[in-house]
Amino acid sequence: MTEQTERGGALAGVRVVEVGQLIAGPFCGQLLGDMGAEVVKVEPPGSGDPMRTWGQGDTPTWWRVIARNKYSVAADLRTPQGQALARKLILKADILIENFRPGTLERWSLDPEDLLKLNERLIVVRVSGYGQTGPYAKRAGFGGIAEAMGGWRKIVGEPDRLPSRMGISIGDSLAATYGCMGALAALHERQTSDKGQIVDVALYESVLQVMEGLIPEWAVAGHKRERTGSRLPGIAPSNVYRCRDGEFLIGANQDSVFARLCDAMGNPQLAKNPRYADHVARGRHQEELDDLINAWTEQFTVDELEATMVGHGVPAGRILDAEDMLADPHFAARDAIVTVDDPELGPTPMQGAFPKLSRTPSGVRRSAPREVGQDTDEIRRRWLGE
Incomplete structure (x- = not known):
């Protein structure tokens, strides 16, 4: 089934500016876009987001998923001109997403506190390795490091081997999901206060949130979870x-x-x-x-x-595996996998929009932007009246 529609979704009318890159920030933008928000992705001219080149095969396809439902605007945030364009867009936005190291936006004259003074209703989702505060805040942080700090890597794998990774970037994806959750909570609260706020998302805390009873099991019972392979100790069969x-x-x-x-x-x-x-x-x-x-x-x-x-x-x-999923009738019946018409690749299967809403369904309305900055003129005209 081809899922490429004009349905608005639950967040129709919400404007999002995404200035992040790689996974955590852009996946948060994907989730909001799937639910109907208009997402403008600000990319550096020329190279664009590194995600454009990630994935397997001669033509990487990961970009087609994480950049769907987005518009690409080219702006070099390291220059005054790029910063000025980003600032104009942010002042017209409901949500700003970023996942740079803390202090980066401030160096680029895009301090969220200053932006909130100019746009009091703005919600700023800040995703970083360790959060915006604390002794580790300024450290470089990737999802894998967060998985290690948050306890995930310690318990994944066979007990006689080094800790394993899950096979996907779970730390980044969890942080993006919590970032989306925080943005939705802030949107709801804004209906009462008419004010925005900053959503501070740390990758390691996003991992920590899903670690079940790991902390109290040790603190109260003295039990420390270790790697147990495919078994979950005490849960059988x-x-x-x-x-x-x-x-x-x-x-x-x-x-x-x-x-x-x-x-x-x-x-x-x-x-x-x-x-x-x-x-x-x-x-x-x-x-x-x-x-x-x-x-x-x-x-x-x-x-x-x-x-x-x-x-x-x-x-x-x-x-x-993926081949099995594409042949499975349950996936097809629920549109868990949809086919999007990509301008370069043609019909491209990918996971559908989720969760499912009965009255304002999410969906894929636009394929990922093929060229860096291809929508700059359109967004300038529609958002800025230029």
């Missing part, structure tokens, strides 16, 4: 199991669900075995329970095991 032709994920750690899994295995008495009868017991004997389940799943193909799990109401699923 919940793991990847081998089939004759691949792997399959089963999550049956709740008592009633485990009983259904035992029925599916043709061994209902297993659920009454004192070693596995409740959550605590299964967690205590997690390794041997995984071995039992593996010995059973290895008899089946992935297709056969999936049918059995669905038939018995056990949460389980295939481990999909």
